[in-house]
Amino acid sequence: xxxxxxxxxxxxxxxxxxGEQIDFPTLxxxxxxxMDAGFxxxxxxxxxxxGRSETALRACLTSRYPRDRYVLTDKLSGNYFKEEDDxxxxxxxxxxxxxxxxxxxYLMHAQSAENFxxxxxxxxxxxxxxxxxxGKIRHLGISFHDKASVLxxxxxxxxxxxxxxxxxxxxxxxxxAIESRKCYEVCRKHGKPxxxxxxxxxxxxxxxxxxxxxxxxxxxxGTAASYALRFxxxxxxxxxxxxxxxxxxxxxDNAGFMKxxxxxxxxxxxxxxxxxGVFHSMHMIPCTACRYxxxxxxxxxxxxDLFACLNTKRVFHDWNAGFYYDTVHTVHNGKASAxxxxxxxxxxxxxxxxxxxxxxxAAEEFEKK
Numbered sequence: 001x002x003x004x005x006x007x008x009x010x011x012x013x014x015x016x017x018x019g020e021q022i023d024f025p026t027l028x029x030x031x032x033x034x035m036d037a038g039f040x041x042x043x044x045x046x047x048x049x050x051g052r053s054e055t056a057l058r059a060c061l062t063s064r065y066p067r068d069r070y071v072l073t074d075k076l077s078g079n080y081f082k083e084e085d086d087x088x089x090x091x092x093x094x095x096x097x098x099x100x101x102x103x104x105x106y107l108m109h110a111q112s113a114e115n116f117x118x119x120x121x122x123x124x125x126x127x128x129x130x131x132x133x134x135g136k137i138r139h140l141g142i143s144f145h146d147k148a149s150v151l152x153x154x155x156x157x158x159x160x161x162x163x164x165x166x167x168x169x170x171x172x173x174x175x176x177a178i179e180s181r182k183c184y185e186v187c188r189k190h191g192k193p194x195x196x197x198x199x200x201x202x203x204x205x206x207x208x209x210x211x212x213x214x215x216x217x218x219x220x221x222g223t224a225a226s227y228a229l230r231f232x233x234x235x236x237x238x239x240x241x242x243x244x245x246x247x248x249x250x251x252x253d254n255a256g257f258m259k260x261x262x263x264x265x266x267x268x269x270x271x272x273x274x275x276x277g278v279f280h281s282m283h284m285i286p287c288t289a290c291r292y293x294x295x296x297x298x299x300x301x302x303x304x305d306l307f308a309c310l311n312t313k314r315v316f317h318d319w320n321a322g323f324y325y326d327t328v329h330t331v332h333n334g335k336a337s338a339x340x341x342x343x344x345x346x347x348x349x350x351x352x353x354x355x356x357x358x359x360x361x362a363a364e365e366f367e368k369k
Contacts, residue, residue: 001139001163001193003104004071007233007240008258009041010034010251011197012053013290014244022049022056030251031060035069037255043195043242045075045109046094047295054097062099072100073195075109075143076124079295084122091131105195106137107165110292111154112146114347125158139163143197145350148182155190163239165195167350169205170231170272171279171286172198177352178286184235193239199232200225200243202288204279209315212278215271225250226257227264227272234263284311285358286351293345293355299334303345303355306336306362313365325366336362 016023016030042061044053054074061070074094081087095101106128108119119125131137143165144151155161164187172180187194200206205228208216216224225243233241241258245251264272289304297303306329313321336359345355 001239003040003068004240005038005040006258007238007261008039008229008254009043009073009195009240009242010039011242011244012042012044012057013048014246015049015053015056016246022052024056024059026248027056028060028064030245030248031064033248033251034255035065037251037259039255039258040069041071041073041240041242043073043197044098046077046080046090046097054094058097058099067100071104072098073105073107073141074098074103075107076119076128077109078115078118081122081124084124084127087122087124087127088131091136095136102136102138104138105141105163106131106139107141107143107163109143110348110350111142111144111150112350113150114146116150116154125160129160141165141195143195144183148179148186151183151186152189155186155192159190161192163193163195165197165242167198167288168194168196168232168235168238169199169201169228171201171205171276175286184237188237192237194235194237196232196238196241198288198290199241200228201286202290204284204286204288205275208275209278209282212275215274215278219268219271222257223253225254227268229254229258230262230264231269231272233258233261282315284315285353287311287353288351290350292348292350296344297334298342298344299338299340300332301334301336301338301359302329303359305329305333306366307358310358310362310365322366325362335367336360337367339363 016026044057080090108124128137128140132140139162140160141163142161166183167178168180168184172178174181206225208224216227229241243254285307287304287307291304293303309321309325339356339359341356349355
């Protein structure tokens with residue numbers, strides 16, 4: 001952990017795209033700007049960007065910079081191994097994809113009560129600890145999406161875990177489904193450093209509704225994203241705050257205020273609380289577009305995109321929402337009404353959303369005669 005230069009990391013989950021392809025010239029400029037600003041932490045996973053995130057890191061980072069210049073985190077995702085013997089070949093492929101000989105951090109991905117048993121049956125934690133002994137992993141961690149009681153169980157059973165990646169943002173801080181604050185407090189109890197994911201809640205806190213934005217504009221300084229990232233980074237024990245950036249402008253903006261980081265003042269915290277009040281009055285679907293629900297959907301429904309359309313319709317009353325629903329997100333994918341209610345999506349959803357009922361709502365909104 002001593003090679004981490006600052007508390008702001010580049011999440012390789014939402015990259016600049018040209019159609020269906022990664023925009024490598026832009027991504028290379030983003031990586032260089034990030035490094036030039038004094039930051040060096042990068043986060044990926046085997047399935048990000050339809051399986052292209054790791055090789056994008058190799059092209060734009062690891063093939064261009066010495067290994068001691070950056071800190072790299074990858075993850076062991078449960079849907080890529082069925083038994084213990086699958087783990088080492090997958091790990092070797094991840095090293096190859098990233099173009100490195102070791103990972104600084106290797107996380108057991110998206111841990112929850114639902115999948116923790118799978119990791120235990122396959123001795124995933126034990127295998128990762130063996131890889132650490134062999135020098136192929138520097139630090140073992142987890143990323144987590146569940147209740148605080150489950151996190152406490154995992155950290156009690158595996159005290160060797162060295163860091164926990166949590167969804168932490170001001171909108172989820174007291175959310176009863178996410179339990180952001182309670183999970184953070186479990187990490188503090190166990191003395192585990194926190195890596196923050198979704199500080200802007202999938203972009204919802206970077207592009208605010210007009211009424212919410214007005215509370216931040218009154219502070220006369222900083223973008224909406226800056227307040228979200230600074231809220232997350234301002235908590236004791238937070239080692240890193242990740243941002244899934246998709247443009248050079250986002251890198252430059254985030255690096256600008258994180259380079260000389262200052263936690264939120266009392267006045268700024270009060271404004272953030274008012275922003276939360278605006279969101280809570282709108283009844284938005286709190287989907288972060290992680291897309292875990294999409295993989296394996298028997299009807300190939302692009303669930304996060306349909307929810308984004310519904311949120312846009314509800315909050316901004318935008319006619320474009322229907323246009324995107326009909327001509328973009330359901331042309332090659334299933335409509336909301338195609339849902340067969342198998343429930344796979346709800347089992348894997350980090351936000352614990354009632355997806356089947358919400359898809360019915362989307363169908364009623366966008367598939368009217």
